[in-house]
Amino acid sequence: MEARVEAYLDDDLPVEERVRFEQILAGDTGWEAEVFLARQIRDGLRALPELECPPAVTEAVLTRTRREVRDSWLERFHAWMQQQFSALWQPALAMTVVVLLVVSVSLIGRSTSPPPPDPAVAQALADVKMALGYVSQASRQTGKVVRNDVIAERVVGPVQNALNARQQPSDDTQR
Amino acid sequence: MSLLFGQAQRRFERSVRKYQHRIYGFAVYFLGDKVEAQDVTQDVMLRLWQHRDEIDEERVLGWLLRVARNACVDALRRRKARRNVMTTDTDAVGYAVGSGPTPEACAEAADFQGHLGRALSRIAEPYRSIVILREVQELKYEEISGAMNLPLNTVKVYLHRGRKMLREQLSEVMHRETT
Known part of the structure; x- marks a missing residue:
């Protein structure tokens, strides 16, 4: 009978049984009261309001999860950077050393390059070349050979003396 | 990968x-x-976030209700441990007042809702969860069965x-009141 109370309220009883149950209720105040109370409970429970979750609760959850996502992105980026750095640092270091070497060598080379030649010395060298050329041509035309000691005395010696004389005053001024 | 991650977050939200x-x-x-309920809701949602990859979208409600029920049981246990005797403040819940045509009827309905709320908080588990899910939240038997992890007939x-x-x-309370 008790199971029928709920089936009756849920409208689950077949028509014949429903009629029979209603006849019983009409003659039994105890069961009638039971059905009344059951209906009151069901209606009371269904009348309870659908409560709304306060927005702060949802926001707290979403804020926390979004922060977690952002942190995880940062962590992954950091890990990726570390991985990339560990893979690249040796080649990068080697490249830096090579660049530094090239730069320093080029700087050193520039500082040790010879100064522009003195015009007087250049002129003297041109004179020597001219004299030697003249001697060489004269030798070819006459078939004679100029002796080395003559060249040393007549050509190399005067040029050497001239150069020495030119260098002398600059040494004096340095002193 | 980032696309999948974003999708999971959107699905969660x-x-x-x-x-x-x-x-x-x-x-x-x-x-x-209500305050304890807010804590439980927050806790349940954060657990959903932690298990987001394991739960199908169609099974989310059942999973949430099951976790919520367990969280509520834990909260009751903690409350009992705190107070030793469980008391429920039904006023804080704000049970609905029926829309009776007269003030007397309204007062009577409010009175009944109050008794109902207290009676609901006194019945044991799992009966309380099932009554709430079926009568208050009007879930189908199949949904309750899934949420409670119980066979349909048992539900x-x-x-x-x-x-x-x-x-x-309630009949006891009302009998006491009439006498």
Whole structure:
């Protein structure tokens, strides 16, 4: 009978049984009261309001999860950077050393390059070349050979003396 | 990968917005305390976030209700440990006042709702959860079965017992009041 109370309220009883149950209720105040109370409970429970979750609760959850996502992105980026750095640092270091070497060598080379030649010395060298050329041509035309000691005395010696004389005053001024 | 990650987050936020009120309502009627219910709701949603990759979208509600019920049971246990004797503040829940045509009828309905709320908070588990899910939240038997992890017939039997417990509690209260 008790199971029928709920089936009756849920409208689950077949028509014949429903009629029979209603006849019983009409003659039994105890069961009638039971059905009344059951209906009151069901209606009371269904009348309870659908409560709304306060927005702060949802926001707290979403804020926390979004922060977690952002942190995880940062962590992954950091890990990726570390991985990339560990893979690249040796080649990068080697490249830096090579660049530094090239730069320093080029700087050193520039500082040790010879100064522009003195015009007087250049002129003297041109004179020597001219004299030697003249001697060489004269030798070819006459078939004679100029002796080395003559060249040393007549050509190399005067040029050497001239150069020495030119260098002398600059040494004096340095002193 | 980033696309998948973003999708998971969007799916989670959609589930939160869709089910937050249901979970909160269940917790309020189960615990009879809005503040505790807020904590439970937050806790349940964060657990959903932690298990987001393991739960299909169609099974989210069942999963949420199961976790919410367990969280409520834990909260009750903690409360009992704190107070030793469980008391429920039904005023804090704000049970609905029926729309009676006269002030007397309204007062009577409010009175009944108050008794009903207290009676609901006194019936044992799992009957309380099943009554709330079926009568308050109007879930289908299959949904309750999934949420409670119980066979369908067991859900029906427990619902019957829960309703009977409520009737007994209320008829006792009303009998006491009339005498």
